[in-house]
Every structure is written in C-alpha cells, then in structure tokens.
Amino acid sequence: MSEPELLNTRQMAQFAARGFLRFDGAVPAELNQGFLDDIGRAGKHAGGHASEDSNENEPANIEELYPRIMASSTIPVVPAGTPFCKTYPADSALGRILALPILSGAIRSLVGENCVFDHHFLHIAFPPNALSKPPRSQNTHQDSTIDPRRAFDIQILYYPHAVTSNMGGTRFVPGTHLRIVSEAAIARYQNMVGQQHVVCAAGTLLIMHHGLWHGGGANTSQALRYMFKIRLCPTAPQIRLWDTSDLDEEPAQRPIFWLDHEPDPQSVQTILTTPEPWQEADTGRLEYLNRIRFWRYLIDDESFDADYWLTRVENEPV
C-alpha cells in the first residue's frame, strides 16, 4: 500500500478558510468503473455510459433501483462509530479508492488516522424520464444538526462518473462552514453569490467540512447521476496532522491596508483573509476572526493572527 500523501499547509489554510478541498479526476478510471460495477450496473443510465450487460428496455426508477443496489452491491452496512480502518474491505472498489495516497493523506491530515465512520450513502439523482413530476433541486442546507463544535467532521463526496452541467451536481457555497445554523433553516437562501455547482471529470473528490452549506441540483439530463458520500469523525484533537514542514512557525506581522506591494497570495494570512463574494460587509470580517481562531486550533498556537484582526479585539492592556 502506498504511503498517504499528507496535505500541505497551503491546502490546510484553504480548507480552514473555504471549508472544502477538491481533487479533480483523482480516482483512476479502473476504480471508477469498479465502483459503478459494484453498485449493480444500472446500465446505460449510469453517467450516460452504456454497460454491456444492460437491458435497454429496463426502466430505472426509485422504487426498483435502490433495493436492487442494496441486494447486489458490496457497499457494506456499517454501524456508526466503526473505526474507519475496519469499514471497507481492502480488496473492494471502495477500499481501493480510499487507499489512494491522495485521499488517505487528506483523510489523515483532516481527521487523523484513527478516525471513525459516521455514515455513508449512495446519492442518486434521477432524470426527468424516471420521475412522475419535474425534477427539483434540494434546498440549501447544512448537514446533520446545528453544531457549534470547534472540532470538525469531514464529508467525502465521490463522483464516479463525469458530471455535466445539466446533471445537477452538488451545489455548495464556499466559506459558509463556520456559520452556526440549524440544518434546513437556510432553505430560504435559494441562491448565493459565489455558489458553485460541481461539474467534473469522473473520479473527482470533494472533501467538505461538515458545516459547509450545500444542496443537490436538479438532474435535467438523460442519465442517472451518482455520488457516494462518506462522513468521518476525528477521535483526537485535529492539531498539526498534515505535513507541517512548510509551516511558518513565527509569521511576522505585516502592513495592513496601506501597502506598497500585493500581499503574498500563498501565505496563510492572505488565504485566511480572502473574502467570499456572498459575505456581508460586517460579518465578513467576523468570518476572518473565526477562520483565524480555527487556524489557532489546527496549529495549537493561540498567538497566531492575520493582519491584527484578533489582536485588535483581544487587546486589554493592564
């Protein structure tokens, strides 16, 4: 088994600031096809690609497809709390995908090597010809429940086939992950400036902080859209789990606003203070504070700051 490729500091800062990381086409074609075969060969509907064994006259509908997949696939039924290392057989398609260095390294960097399994699910978006009414997108929501923790779970979203723009790939809003809201209470936010829709190559992985706002899109294509999601939880503080060889241990304060040069876009300070287009004028600044506090947790250093945002409000001279 190849060694995990741990995330670097820049990637961790991006995750801290925006709540997600994306790895396009990271899973090889052989494994993608292995997964699609594993879930029971939905035939020509799967991502628009024909299967040799497909019955082209066989309709795909919700009532038939899920029971068929549950009966024939090797996706295990796993209790919540199972150690992640014991969740998937190593020789299964999912086991091999999760062992890919890029993915195992990301998992280890974010939730540690002794993380536990929460749940998984195979999400299927049906095209119009498989539904009794027009397809609708899923309202924007934050998963599970309101969750004020500092520790975080991750959700791995795996797209085993190419997702086109009309297939309704996952919609998500970068940078929303640190807001404390109650699940579907945010359904009223139909659209937000800067929202993204997953359009991707087969084998793409999206790793999300558990708090990221998102929703499934409406599938108006002719093909079924599949996405497999796994939620993983840490069992230890998520401190310096990534490759910290590039971490600046004593970043210097830098000039603010009145500058004679552009700030380094790759620096942790810049990444943590880059705004999102949906952010409100005042709470956007609070997002910086919360990102910096999150980063302090990740590096276990309460002295860290970016552009004096926290130092300013913590200044109580005695």
Added chain:
Amino acid sequence: MSLRQQVLVLYLKSSALDTEVAAWATYDGTGHTRHMAGDTDTPPYRTGLGALKDGWRLIQASSLQPHAAGDEFRTSYLKYEFFFEKLIETDAPASENTDE
C-alpha cells in the same frame, strides 16, 4: 381576474437598501414560473434599490439585533433580509395542484 402574489427575498450586504445583493429567493404565486435552489447564479438586481425601481414593493425588512454578549463573533443566518412583493392580475383559477 384575480390577484396572485410574487415574492422576492433579497439578502443584502448591509442594512442599507442600496447595497449589493448577497443572496436571493423568488416565489411565483401565479404559477407561470418555477424557481428552485441553484437555478441561477446571477442576482436579479444589483441592489435592493434596484428592486424598488423595478416595481417591487418592500413589505418586510429585518431589524438590527445586537450581538449576544460574550458571543459577538458568532456568525449564523444572513442578517439583512428584505421581502418584496408584486401583485399580479391573472385569469388562472385557484390551483388545486398539491405538488407545491
């Protein structure tokens, strides 16, 4: 002829109506159009004032609430929520469509 309500919800970047739109939602009681999450990436107006100029009537604006003491940095729901309406005359009968 009867009246149906169209509702536009704009989330602005500050409490001022003439600031930029950050998020939005549209509901059409005439049934002529159907809106859903993620159906457009471009706001219908650049600012809340733009909606007024296009004939939308402001019917509700969120009030300014103090941040909770000791929890001033917590972020949650979008703060600056404005509800607008248009009343549209239509000859469509009252809908018995239970899908909505």
